[in-house]
Amino acid sequence: MTGPGNSGLSVGPSLIDATPKRQRNTLALWLSRLEGPQTIGRGRGFWITFVLAVLAAAIYPMFVDGWTVGNTAYFLVWTFMAMGLGVIWGYAGSLSFGQTAFFGLAGYGYGVLTLNFGAAYGFTLLALVLAVGLAALLAVVLGYFMFYGRVQGVFIGIVTLSVTLVFQAFMAQTAGPEWAIGAARLNGFNGMSGMPPLTIPWPGGDVLLYADIALYYVLLGLMLLVYLGLRMLLNAPFGNVLVAIRENPERAEMLGYDVRRYQLLGFVLGGALAGLSGVLYTAWGQYITPSSMSITAAALPVIWVAFGGRKDVTATLIGTLVMIFLYQWLTIYGSQYAIVVMGVILVLTVLFAPEGIVLSLMRWISARLKPAGGRA
Amino acid sequence: MILQTKGLCKRFGGVHVARNIDFGIEAGEIHCLIGPNGAGKSSLFRLILGAHRPDSGSILFRGEDVTGLPSFARIRKGMSVKFQVPGIFKDLSVRQNLVISFQHHLHGHDLEATIQRVLAFAGLEGLEEQAAGTLSHGRQQWLEIGMAVGVEPQLLLLDEPTAGMSPEETRQTGEMLRALNAQGVTILAVEHDMSFVQQIADRVTVLHFGEIFAQGSVAEIISHPGVADIYLGATDD
Numbered sequence: 001m002t003g004p005g006n007s008g009l010s011v012g013p014s015l016i017d018a019t020p021k022r023q024r025n026t027l028a029l030w031l032s033r034l035e036g037p038q039t040i041g042r043g044r045g046f047w048i049t050f051v052l053a054v055l056a057a058a059i060y061p062m063f064v065d066g067w068t069v070g071n072t073a074y075f076l077v078w079t080f081m082a083m084g085l086g087v088i089w090g091y092a093g094s095l096s097f098g099q100t101a102f103f104g105l106a107g108y109g110y111g112v113l114t115l116n117f118g119a120a121y122g123f124t125l126l127a128l129v130l131a132v133g134l135a136a137l138l139a140v141v142l143g144y145f146m147f148y149g150r151v152q153g154v155f156i157g158i159v160t161l162s163v164t165l166v167f168q169a170f171m172a173q174t175a176g177p178e179w180a181i182g183a184a185r186l187n188g189f190n191g192m193s194g195m196p197p198l199t200i201p202w203p204g205g206d207v208l209l210y211a212d213i214a215l216y217y218v219l220l221g222l223m224l225l226v227y228l229g230l231r232m233l234l235n236a237p238f239g240n241v242l243v244a245i246r247e248n249p250e251r252a253e254m255l256g257y258d259v260r261r262y263q264l265l266g267f268v269l270g271g272a273l274a275g276l277s278g279v280l281y282t283a284w285g286q287y288i289t290p291s292s293m294s295i296t297a298a299a300l301p302v303i304w305v306a307f308g309g310r311k312d313v314t315a316t317l318i319g320t321l322v323m324i325f326l327y328q329w330l331t332i333y334g335s336q337y338a339i340v341v342m343g344v345i346l347v348l349t350v351l352f353a354p355e356g357i358v359l360s361l362m363r364w365i366s367a368r369l370k371p372a373g374g375r376a
Numbered sequence: 377m378i379l380q381t382k383g384l385c386k387r388f389g390g391v392h393v394a395r396n397i398d399f400g401i402e403a404g405e406i407h408c409l410i411g412p413n414g415a416g417k418s419s420l421f422r423l424i425l426g427a428h429r430p431d432s433g434s435i436l437f438r439g440e441d442v443t444g445l446p447s448f449a450r451i452r453k454g455m456s457v458k459f460q461v462p463g464i465f466k467d468l469s470v471r472q473n474l475v476i477s478f479q480h481h482l483h484g485h486d487l488e489a490t491i492q493r494v495l496a497f498a499g500l501e502g503l504e505e506q507a508a509g510t511l512s513h514g515r516q517q518w519l520e521i522g523m524a525v526g527v528e529p530q531l532l533l534l535d536e537p538t539a540g541m542s543p544e545e546t547r548q549t550g551e552m553l554r555a556l557n558a559q560g561v562t563i564l565a566v567e568h569d570m571s572f573v574q575q576i577a578d579r580v581t582v583l584h585f586g587e588i589f590a591q592g593s594v595a596e597i598i599s600h601p602g603v604a605d606i607y608l609g610a611t612d613d
Binding site: 241248250252256257259 | 446448449451457463464465466467468476477479523
């Protein structure tokens, strides 16, 4: 074995030598983080595939009717919650089983705000931001008590699941007329409905984003923005620290990282993304019910992310889209079996591809392509 | 004094792991902490790091009271640590381990230059894309030392740095620590391999039942009748 060399390392102030600091272009730095150690997919092959996939998604509405496109938009609604769970669970290593709490809170928040203040002057967009902020605030409070209270491992799943179930139980008993916030009746188990869709202020009349082609494009754009943004964030020092905490929290602390603060930040990011899904869901269908926070609803994102591959945002995204499509398809042809099939898929994933089916496939493809040149 | 403890006490249940410890490390020295099993070496080490909170007493680092600070804040003030069991990120590449270790001090060109220097220093050139957990035990230890020293530590804390190493690896590690020390790094090592202590230590502190039993140069400790009789023969855990 070769021993360590004793020369070559200088420590102390001389370590940062006299080389002038390069003027770093911040934008170029962030763009370079679209690829990195925390995300699979790099090089020309990957990005050509990516552009082709985006193009296919962009021209897809030309080949089907608006109603079908509106239903496809529904698939995209859920991807934000899934990617957020991927950050918390896959990257930072804490399994949250209650992302639906943030989803539901933001969904109801959007309903209460828009039912009270209407949709004029693009208020729906402000309502979206406020409702997502509300979800993030809940994540700050809940995350603070968990991470600073040294709640760890499986207990994070238990606490978050409890929160979503308490929310569900609470909202389910708000049927009476006394349960109203201003003009917005909470309406118990039947849920809230009649809120406006998202609107974009436009000269000559607001654009109403009903479940149709326009909403599809907005959601597609938003999904790409969040996906690429997460790639950059996860390959930045922040993402490195999350992964370090997942791999060995004590070591991460002993390298000078405030582990609890990073866990909290990851949790808030994931909570905000779940909230975004909640608002988009509510605006898409113009309703929200307590069952959005039920144990079934809470389990589904965990299954999507496990199936896709929690440790990679691309695998999470693809896996989620595949699973939601499958779930929708199953509910059309035999709704009672859909959830059972989801459970079976989870078990098969855990048994045969614990890192995720999509992620394992991506790694397999990338290994096959390697000898031929670039990595996929 | 770069590090000083004053009247440090800590007990777990009925066991005193630290009794009124007044202890100090001079800047620039290699200080070894020895003693038989249960003497309180690791507890003192963890108290200094902030992994345990003392029941009473205080810890001063570079003249500043750090007793109430959490571990990460002490690390940020210039401490650096290497544990007995390699505390590396086993599933991540060697390169990722180093990036994570240095990224909050260094960026871009400086970060890259430091990574290359540490790779050369720790004998890990050509292995940077390998998963750290697949390295040999000795190389994992060197990687962790590299992670600990890459960024200007004022005080390097080592918990049995040569545990599990072959005699040759142990000797090379000693040379590595001597070289670091020559560049100005103060080192505190918990160790019980006496030949290794003789190789590297400037001063030695002997702990027994949570108290300081003896302190002095290697020669003084070796010739100390009590230490020679009671401790050195029984340090093989």
